[in-house]
Amino acid sequence: xxxxxxxxxxxxxxxxxxxxxxxxxxxxxxxxxxxxxxxxxxxxxxxxxxxxxxxxxxxxxxxxxxxxxxxxxxxxxxxxxxxxxxxxxxxxxxxxxxxxxxxxxxxxxxxxxxxxxxxxxxxxxxxxxxxxxxxxxxxxxxxxxxxxxxxxxxxxxxxxxxxxxxxxxxxxxxxxxxxxxxxxxxxxxxxxxxx
Numbered sequence: 001x002x003x004x005x006x007x008x009x010x011x012x013x014x015x016x017x018x019x020x021x022x023x024x025x026x027x028x029x030x031x032x033x034x035x036x037x038x039x040x041x042x043x044x045x046x047x048x049x050x051x052x053x054x055x056x057x058x059x060x061x062x063x064x065x066x067x068x069x070x071x072x073x074x075x076x077x078x079x080x081x082x083x084x085x086x087x088x089x090x091x092x093x094x095x096x097x098x099x100x101x102x103x104x105x106x107x108x109x110x111x112x113x114x115x116x117x118x119x120x121x122x123x124x125x126x127x128x129x130x131x132x133x134x135x136x137x138x139x140x141x142x143x144x145x146x147x148x149x150x151x152x153x154x155x156x157x158x159x160x161x162x163x164x165x166x167x168x169x170x171x172x173x174x175x176x177x178x179x180x181x182x183x184x185x186x187x188x189x190x191x192x193x194x195x
Contacts (some may be wrong), residue, residue, distance in 0.1 A: 002089035006045040028061025037063040084114045092140045154187040
């Protein structure tokens, strides 16, 4: 199984990229999010979702693991195929999709081409709990090493207060981005204002 391809960008347009790696050109279907990140670069690392059916074999490429994980969540919903999931990721950012699912914003989801009322409702119903638990989100450590101990303690404390881990991670990361040298107490207080 291919996890990612790293190489030179041989060709790129808003719907696909060809990445040359050791003399082999890999064609990957991409979203507009990925295109915006890769456009203008000469080298790229794209994370692959291998789509295999009886009559076709395709690679879907993503500039971030986060986008690939959300894509995989979307295609896990009955009635949402790979093409529709790619259209969703081209129409809205990953965060906008997650926020629409969490807020049960059916109209925003329905505004995407190819998504009707029933599909939008099914997306919210099937993915709300998964998105709340942090699935489909990049779980890499967002904190600087010096603040890591305090960030971990703050995260644990906030989760114990009843906040979801995904929301706590976002709040703590935002606090540390603004104030990297924040103490444990400051991280908790400033995070609470964001939750």
